[in-house]
Amino acid sequence: MPGKLKAKIVAGRHLPVMDRASDLTDAFVEVKFGNTTFKTDVFPKSLNPQWNSEWFKFEVDDEDLQDEPLQITVLDHDTYSANDAIGKVYIDIDPLLCSEAATRICGWFPIYDTIHGIRGEINVLVKVDLFNDLNSFRQSSCGVKFFCTTSIPRCYRAALVHGFVEELVVNEDPEYQWIDRIRTPRASNEARQRLISLMSGELQRKIGLKVLEMGGNAVVGYLQCFDLEGESGLVVRAIGTASPNTNTHSNTAPASNACNSPSKDSKETLPSSSPPPFSPSKPCSRQSSSSDTDLSLTPKMGKTSPPPHAPHPEFPFFTLTCFPPGFLVHVGGVVSARSVKLLDRIHNPDEPETRDAWWEEIRQEIKSHAKALGCHAVVGYSESTSICEEVCILSASGTAAMLNPRFMREGCLDDASPPSCGFCHIPYDEFNMPFPAQLTYCYRCRRQKVPDVLFTTIDLPAEAAVTGKGCLIQARLCRTKKKAQGEVNATAISNLLPFMEYELHTQLMNKLKLRSMNALFGLRIQISVGENMLLGLASATGVYLSALPAPGGIQVAGKTPSDLNYDQHIATMQKRINDTITKNKELYNIHPPESTEELVGSPIPDRQRSRLFRSTSESSDELLELDLSHGKKDAFVLERGSVTMSINMFVSSGFYSCNTEVMPGIYNWTSGLQMFTSVRVYRLSNANLTNQGLNKIFTELCENLLKSLYFKLRSMIPCCLCHVNFTVAVPEEELIQMGAVRLNCVCVCGCVFVCLFVSGSGENEDQLQFSMELCADSTPSNNQPTSKPSERCSPLPEGRSRSLRSTRSMPCGAPVAVVKMTPLSFLPGTRIVKYLGIINMFFIRETTSLREEGGVSGFLHCFIAEVFAMVRAHVAALGGNAVVSYSMKECVFMENPNKNQAQCLINVSGDAVIFVRESEQEATPPLMSSGQISSTGADGTT
């Protein structure tokens, strides 16, 4: 009997009218946990009922506490017929299970119905009493903290990095069970929501167990995904990095992330422009059952540090993208693997081995790629899937890297921070390169060799020296394919994948050069499969790393040099390209010292100049092909269409965008913040799709979306879109869904406004000072010896008491607390004083009156707003005032206009935190308890 859960239902407000006759509602509440249900009294004839219930007490195992959500159902009492459900609230108890996280959940929650959306609010108070658990064979992992943040959370210190943890659970999807034919859509949606909530609870618990086994106490960079495999079932998988993390002490280590999503067929993308070796895996149809394999490999702490090439723990993967200085020794480049699988029904949910095996295969492949690059670890690691009918593409990617072995052993470095160029140096053998690359001596230290370009999936390391500003670079690609079934289909997709990767890579390369930059960070390549097309979208943030050589120019060459017109045409094009490069240099403020060119160690061989071959065909969209055997230095291959596109790249002053956490080259942030989600769905009407036509459309869609965003956010200029996250999907034939572009816009001051934003501009430094105090590991210039954990006192207890006090002094009925949301791991100009727990929510919304709700746009607009509202309410109830590392993992939209129906699924996650403004640290945090009882009286029917 390790725990007692207590819940109290206080009041409701703004309830919908359930009785047409009286225009009122007779509401009561059912509180359910596990199999126990309690009910409140009926509060008759009111839209603002005051139940003030007793404490409902549930005595439960902590295993259940972790798995189950608290389920609150608001109903309308009906004497003669069945009681009508008004809506539900699911509350995840998990944050209450950690001693240092939230102490209670208390506040107004929107009452949510999967058919009607939000219908009023309910005020709930939840507490948990945990008993000491002496059972060493326990199945629960209470106390393990989870963070979505892919860096070491700001008020913690990682003492030790354990390594990768992964887990995967499978189940049948209720939507596809036979019973679904006879139950109402509402019942089916609720069954699904509940199941997913259970599964993610279970998953988290199991991962927690693995972490405990490793001796860790936290998971950072926790990434959970749902694979809605339709008929085949439902897979929930998660990866993370396990770390021992005690928040008052300094001995937190980032834990390894576990990923258990199955993926295969990998190809690796190397930082050079060479085409990655593709090994498309043969499609295999198997019955898929997901299992949890014990893949978590933790480098044992305190053991011998793994020498760079020595055999390492099975999967030395890290889901982190941001590291303490000195952690990364060298970065090799992007490694990725993909595999195409045929899904089959999951026959036995208890044996999910198949999917585990899939992912294990993929991870092995990633590992071997990393090895080929001379690296022993993969950082910035992530996994994803794309499913269409029974075909599933599993993808994994990361950045091969060499880590500082001392970190694995001792947790933190006490020597001075490494040179700013260290991570650029090649980890592999110069004379035995895994791919053709142009090496030069590092432009900063002049001692080590560096590649000519560097592609990575991680954030720009804080110590990196950058010239000018960064910018968002995207490569977009569509490939048509024949409609097919089963293995034929899978084979076709497998065959296409290498070409797509190659082309995306080439596009990235060209756009990078066009902007006169030489490195990509935060690279994320998404390949989505549809019935008759494949979509590829690669996004990254381009920068000019001062340590790397200046990118070469771009040369255009035609295949038929005899034609005079052609030559002329090419010459014009060349000129335009050169002009663009010059313009971009200006725009991004890239002015590298010219003189260094002379010092380049390796003489430039002839082959460095690559040629573009242009076909003689008259069509304006013909491909220009690059002779790839040639060196990379000056290579530039693009379709002519895209050349034009990238040249006419649309630029708006005052707007910067990147998909990494912070914009390279911009340091003066203000605290103005706006997070938003934008979703677009396009219908392609012509069935005769060609690759070129599609590419053009796709590129336009992306560009238009960006333009639209700039327009909408124009009032925030000068500003920067950070962490721009594009997701594409091909939900059904000819429909492209630019799903869930989660963007975060942070105002940064342009040079003109610097003095206006005094409080914001010092932010970076302040943050550093703070982290020095608390998390020595994440401070780049940290010279002090790390004090022992016990000596460290964290400001957290202080923070809490302050917030509690403020809660009490807060006048009742205060307006709804403001909750900020951001995909970043921090809030500019503020300091995060406490992490309250992970937010991981899954919602389904369905409508049978699509037209009445304003069509698909109206429906989705409302749903997204509702999801935001529910996230905010949960954070506020935990006592928080912001969500960091927020992301919308899933946004699946289905519609049937003929039946006037639509359905949408959204999964969001993030870390609930309390922050205080840098400038007013002594002031009370803007924490408000939104759940004051007395406030309900005020908004009654007065």
Next chain:
Amino acid sequence: MRMSVELDVFVGNTTIMDEEVYQFWLDGYTGNTTFTISHTQHPVIHKIYPIVDLSCESCFLSSPSEVNDAVKVRMEGGVLEECEASAEVLHSDTMDQYRTFQMCERLLHSPAKLANQLLFQIPPHRQAMLIERYYAFDGVFVREVLGKKLSKGTKKDLDDVSAKTGVTLKSCRRQFDNFKRVFKVVEELKGPLVENIRQHFLLSDQLARNYAAIVFFANNRFETGKKKLHYLTFQDFAFCAGQLISYWTVGAVDNMVEDMDVDLEKQFLQDLKELKILITDKDLLDQHKSLVCTALRGKTKVFNEMETNFKNLSRGLVNIAVKLTNTKDVRDFFIDLVEKFIEPCRSDKWTAGDMRLFLTHYTNSAHILDTFKHQVLWDRYMGVIKSCILKMYHD
């Protein structure tokens, strides 16, 4: 190859609203209204205007803020330049905002909800703006329905009103529904009318006063539509309503009863009959006249006209008072004031100063009449009449 946008939404954590677009929405331009950018010769100046029926377009073009905004957009962002899709972008943005406003509309019907709802995160000053603008109304529109019963019948006639005033039907309906909603809510509340409106609908003091006037007029069904009253603006009436509410209603004596500010005090109206003596008693009338004439002699250019007309004017004012017990005559209060007093004076070319002088002495002289016993009553009556007439006496 064609593609069509099937779905296009943008949702911010902090709800993004453009005041300009909000105004378009309030003014009743449908979401399908496309916004285009017209490139003028000058490279810097762009204009944004909605393509709507031409009758309305001109008013948008004439608004300088429109142009300024567009210029600002252009200079700050360069967002709209050289992108063919700019109309699309604007359209998409407009649609997003319209949807937001539509979702907010339900909340705006009871503004207190806006502060504690959870669906939209709107900063308080924006909330205030949303409410204030939502409850704002057009002077021309309100003139049409002022004093009319806020019933379904009146609502049906709104298309005529719309055609007559040039205010879109949608906007007319919103304004009408606002009147009705405020009316219904305050009908059942105790306490001062203006304060009730202000607290319940979170309006500014000025707007709350205007609503109080509208409610007051609707409740007493004052006639305001007659041709002779056309020259009066809503503000004239709102001022008079304020005077009547302050001095003639139940609330002027007792401030804790229902409808205290909406109904005129019955007893007071009854008592007004006593004033009849001022015109029925010949001595009193003559005495009153001579007192006023003595006071005014040499002080006004229209002395002679005043002297000739005194008895008529006095009869007019006192008769209005005497008849106020009839609901019908209450309704005709303003028309009577204009016909019996303002028009005769206007035809005699009285200035506003003359008017003020006359009314002051006319009121004060009655106190000196030895046989006149209703000083308090007289002051309560004449105080309001005087300020109303002064407000109404213009072209």
